[in-house]
Amino acid sequence: MTDSEPTADRHQDGMAVRREVLGDVQVDRAVAGTTPFTADLQDLITRYAWGEIWTRPVLDRRSRSMITLTALVAGGHWEELETHVRAAVRNGLSVEEIREVLLQTAIYCSVPSANQAFKIAQEVLTEEGLA
Template identity: 90%
Template sequence: MTDRTGATGPGDDERHQDGMAVRREVLGDAHVDRAVAGTTPFTAEFQDLITRYAWGEVWTRPGLDRRSRSMITLTALVAGGHWDELAMHVRAAVRNGLSVEEIKEVLLQTAIYCSVPSANRAFRIAQEVLSDEGLV
């Protein structure tokens, strides 16, 4: 049986609450509010999964700081070609304290290990996001 958050087992509600707090800190209230408002009965369990596991389990672990997690996430998104998510996580990286220079260095690294074409697209996306934020 699930509760109002879609949680199904012991501790799931707490992970959901912890995950939502981190999700808001990293992505910002406006983004999370849009995602929550756009949740439908069809997508509710997926939103709960993201909140509990990505944000409530992984992003809350003590082994890496959020800056490091942001660098890893940017790299993984470039490697996978997840361009919409990349834009969101460039914003998150700034919120997590990465400088424009550090974001540039992460993307340069991806050119070698993920591909030059992927890095080219990532630079275009990051440029647009950072310009929108008034950072470049």
């Protein structure tokens, strides 16, 4: 992306990546829940998080998923962690790799945070038939 790329293109590119990473069900739920009050936030997320950051070429999506899982654990963003555990699987992370990322968070984010993350990841991976 460049600064000269039109906002509509960033939104379109962002929505495509968002759907590829999170899946149609998750994105459709977010879009359906958009209100006039939250519309600007949804647009910002789509254009900047997905259309600017997730489309950059240096890091692959697997790496971005690992970073995102760690950041969500560090911040205690448990609902988002659930979404991004599913995204990590979609991006090709194995159950073992997700476990290793979460083990790493025990050291750098805290054992209680990792404990909660493991609980959430276990639920997601079980729902997905992977654990």
